[in-house]
Amino acid sequence: MAPTLLSTPTSTPALAVKPGTSWSDAWQRCLAVAPEAFDDDRVRNLWAATWQREGRALPATSPVDGSPIAGPPRIDAPTAQQAVRAGLDQHRAWRHVPLPERTARVAATLDALTEHRELLALLLVWEIGKPWRLAQADVDRAIDGVRWYVEGIDPMLAGRVPLAGPVSNIASWNYPMSVLVHAMLVQALAGNAVIAKAPTDGGVACLTLACALAVREGLPVTLVSGSGRELSEPLVAAPEIGCVSFVGGRDTGAGIATAVADLGKRHVLEQEGLNTWGVWDFTDWPALTAVVPKLFDYGKQRCTAYPRFVVQRSLFPDFLAAYLPAVRDVRLGHPLAVEHPDDPLPELDFGPLINAAKARELGDQVADAVDRGAVPLHRGTLSAGRFLPGQDTSAYLAPVTLLAPPPSSPLHHAEPFGPVDTIVLVDTEAELLAAMNASNGALVATLSTDDPAVYARLAPQIRAFKVGHGKPRSRGDREELFGGFGHSWRGAFVGGDLLVRAVTDGPDNGRPPGNFPDYHQMP
Incomplete structure (x- = not known):
C-alpha cells in the first residue's frame, strides 16, 4: 500500500500594520498637505492667522501600540493671553463679514475636510485609538453636521448678531471632529471668531490639520495647547472671551461653571453622568x-x-x-x-x-x-x-x-x-x-x-x-437638540438652532434655553 501523504497545516500569518497606514505615513502626508502647520518633529500652535513655533512640545505615545507620536506644544498663560487678544481682533473683523461670504468659506472648508477625510481619520486612529470605522464616522459626522447648518443658517440667524467676543472651546479628546470641529465651524458660521484648546491626552495632529484647512479658507480660528490649569484664566476668565464651550468631566467643569457664573459669561458646559x-x-x-x-x-x-x-x-x-x-x-x-x-x-x-x-x-x-x-x-x-x-x-x-x-x-x-x-x-x-x-443627572x-x-x-x-x-440614545446632531439634567450640564442647550442661539445675541436677551442655576427651561 502506498504511504499516506499528510498535508502540512498552513499557519495563520502574523498580523502587521496595513501598508500605508503607519504613523510615519500619516505624518508625511500631514507635512505634504499642510507644511505651514507641521514641522518635521512637531505640530505648531495657531493664533493671529499664523502658525507659531512657540510652545514646549511634550513627548507622547500612541495608545495603539506605545510608539512615539506628536505631543501637544504647550504654551504658558501669558502667551495664551496674547493668542486670546489676537482672537478678539479677528472677531471684531469677522463679525462684520456678510453671511453669504461666511457661508461660502465654511462650505469651502467642508470640501477641504472631505478631500482629506481618510488622513483625518487615520490620525484619530493613532492619536486616540479609534477603530477605522468609528474614526471615519467621527470625521463624517462633523462634515455632514456642519453642511446641515450651511444649508439652513439664514432663518437661524434672523434677528440675531454675533457675540461681543470670540467663543472659547475646551473639549475632551474623544471626539475631536464631530464635537469640537463641528462646534467651531458652526460658531464661525454664526459670525464669531473661535479659539480652541487642543486636548492634552490626544488629537492634536488631527485638530491641527483641520484648523490648517479652515485657516486657508479665511476662517478666524485659534488653536493652542497647554495645561488646563495654566490656560484656564485666559481661555475662561479673560474679558475678551464672549462664550465658553466645555466638554469634559465634572471636576474640571465645576471650576469652570463657578468662574463663568461669577463673570456672567455665556457658557455651554457638557459634563459626565452615569447613563x-x-x-x-x-x-x-x-x-x-x-x-x-x-x-x-x-x-x-x-x-x-x-x-x-x-x-x-x-x-x-x-x-x-x-x-x-x-x-x-x-x-x-x-x-x-x-x-x-x-x-x-x-x-x-x-x-x-x-x-x-x-x-x-x-x-x-x-x-x-x-x-x-x-x-x-x-x-x-x-x-x-x-x-x-x-x-x-x-x-x-x-x-x-x-x-x-x-x-x-x-x-x-x-x-x-x-x-x-x-x-x-x-x-x-x-x-x-x-x-x-x-449620579444626580x-x-x-x-x-x-x-x-x-x-x-x-x-x-x-x-x-x-x-x-x-428599549433603544440607546445618542448625543445627536443637526436638528436634534442636546443637553443634560443636574450636574451633567450647565448653561445653554445645543443642537439645531439652539447651537446657533447659544453663540449669538437676540431676543432672548442673553439667556437661551438651557440648564442654568436659577433658570430651568426645556425648549
Missing part, C-alpha cells in the same frame, strides 16, 4: 442581545455610553442569558492590524483606551470593587484580541461586568469611561428610579419594558436629558 439602562417587565431578549456589542463602541469612551444596567431581580436569569453571549462577542484589538497587505482594516468594536494609565486605573477599580464584594460576571481577556506579535498592549482592557459594585467604589456612582459594565438588581419601581438616578438613559404605559409613567422620572424606549 443607565433600566430593565423592567421585559421579554424581548433578542433585541437586548443585538444591542449589547454596539454599546461597547470605542470602549465606552464617550459621554453617551451606557455603563450601568438596572435590572428587575426576577428578570436577572433571563437578562444574563441575553447579555453574556453578546458581551463575549465584543471585538477588540489593534485597529490597523491585518493578515495580508490587501486585507481591509478590521471591524472592531474598540481598540485601546486613551492611555495605559487609564487602563491601569480601571483595572485597579475593578479589583478593588471585587475585593469589597462585587461579583465578577464576565472578565474578558486580551488573548482573544487582534494584536501584532510582541505588541505593547498596556493601554488595552478587555470587557468586564460586575454585579453589585459596593457604594464605596467609584464604579458604583461615577462613569468609568471604559469597557466596564456594572449591574444593580432592584425589586420595586422606586428602587429602579433611585438606581437609575444615582445624566445625558441619556434607556428603559426596556414591554408595557408602553409603564414607560410613559417612569420615563419622566428618570433624570436624563434623553430617555429611549
Whole structure:
C-alpha cells in the first residue's frame, strides 16, 4: 500500500500594520498637505492667522501600540493671553463679514475636510485609538453636521448678531471632529471668531490639520495647547472671551461653571453622568442581545455610553442569558492590524483606551470593587484580541461586568469611561428610579419594558436629558437638540438652532434655553 501523504497545516500569518497606514505615513502626508502647520518633529500652535513655533512640545505615545507620536506644544498663560487678544481682533473683523461670504468659506472648508477625510481619520486612529470605522464616522459626522447648518443658517440667524467676543472651546479628546470641529465651524458660521484648546491626552495632529484647512479658507480660528490649569484664566476668565464651550468631566467643569457664573459669561458646559439602562417587565431578549456589542463602541469612551444596567431581580436569569453571549462577542484589538497587505482594516468594536494609565486605573477599580464584594460576571481577556506579535498592549482592557459594585467604589456612582459594565438588581419601581438616578443627572438613559404605559409613567422620572424606549440614545446632531439634567450640564442647550442661539445675541436677551442655576427651561 502506498504511504499516506499528510498535508502540512498552513499557519495563520502574523498580523502587521496595513501598508500605508503607519504613523510615519500619516505624518508625511500631514507635512505634504499642510507644511505651514507641521514641522518635521512637531505640530505648531495657531493664533493671529499664523502658525507659531512657540510652545514646549511634550513627548507622547500612541495608545495603539506605545510608539512615539506628536505631543501637544504647550504654551504658558501669558502667551495664551496674547493668542486670546489676537482672537478678539479677528472677531471684531469677522463679525462684520456678510453671511453669504461666511457661508461660502465654511462650505469651502467642508470640501477641504472631505478631500482629506481618510488622513483625518487615520490620525484619530493613532492619536486616540479609534477603530477605522468609528474614526471615519467621527470625521463624517462633523462634515455632514456642519453642511446641515450651511444649508439652513439664514432663518437661524434672523434677528440675531454675533457675540461681543470670540467663543472659547475646551473639549475632551474623544471626539475631536464631530464635537469640537463641528462646534467651531458652526460658531464661525454664526459670525464669531473661535479659539480652541487642543486636548492634552490626544488629537492634536488631527485638530491641527483641520484648523490648517479652515485657516486657508479665511476662517478666524485659534488653536493652542497647554495645561488646563495654566490656560484656564485666559481661555475662561479673560474679558475678551464672549462664550465658553466645555466638554469634559465634572471636576474640571465645576471650576469652570463657578468662574463663568461669577463673570456672567455665556457658557455651554457638557459634563459626565452615569447613563443607565433600566430593565423592567421585559421579554424581548433578542433585541437586548443585538444591542449589547454596539454599546461597547470605542470602549465606552464617550459621554453617551451606557455603563450601568438596572435590572428587575426576577428578570436577572433571563437578562444574563441575553447579555453574556453578546458581551463575549465584543471585538477588540489593534485597529490597523491585518493578515495580508490587501486585507481591509478590521471591524472592531474598540481598540485601546486613551492611555495605559487609564487602563491601569480601571483595572485597579475593578479589583478593588471585587475585593469589597462585587461579583465578577464576565472578565474578558486580551488573548482573544487582534494584536501584532510582541505588541505593547498596556493601554488595552478587555470587557468586564460586575454585579453589585459596593457604594464605596467609584464604579458604583461615577462613569468609568471604559469597557466596564456594572449591574444593580432592584425589586420595586422606586428602587429602579433611585438606581437609575444615582449620579444626580445624566445625558441619556434607556428603559426596556414591554408595557408602553409603564414607560410613559417612569420615563419622566428618570433624570436624563434623553430617555429611549428599549433603544440607546445618542448625543445627536443637526436638528436634534442636546443637553443634560443636574450636574451633567450647565448653561445653554445645543443642537439645531439652539447651537446657533447659544453663540449669538437676540431676543432672548442673553439667556437661551438651557440648564442654568436659577433658570430651568426645556425648549
